[in-house]
Amino acid sequence: MSARIYQRPKNAMQSGRALTDQWLLDFVPAEAKxxxxxxxxxxxxxxxxxxxIRFATREEAVAxxxxxxxAATVHATPPRRLKLQAYADNFR
Structure with missing residues (x-):
């Protein structure tokens, strides 16, 4: 049985970052749908x-x-890239 461990991504439909600090363990499908x-x-x-399965830290999930x-593979979280700009930049 194999699984993947990853950090919950931000919901694309909302601006908030709630629950993004959780780490999840999902099992890889054993058979095709x-x-x-x-x-x-x-x-x-x-x-x-x-x-x-939800965990508070990556180490708990791996343990x-x-x-x-x-057999779990850990998927690293990509770094956050912030696009910093002023409101006035929308009118240039």
Whole structure:
């Protein structure tokens, strides 16, 4: 069973940064999704895809994965780039 550990990204629909300090552990899908013959919805028999575990720090997530024998890859958080400009720059 393999998983990925990453920091929760900022919601693109809101300007706030709530819950972005959490680290998440998601399991990699073990089987591909296939369409349901009746409704056409995508689904699979892999129940681990529905599990997301939250941690306060990256070290806690890595320790949990090692303790339970989960092969986890840590995805580093990209650095924040701020575009600093004055309001008057909109009119130049």
């Amino acid at each position: 296939h369409p349901d013959p009746l409704m056409g919805w995508a689904g699979s028999g892999d129940m681990a895809q529905q599990v997301t 949990y994965a090692e303790r339970h024998g989960i």
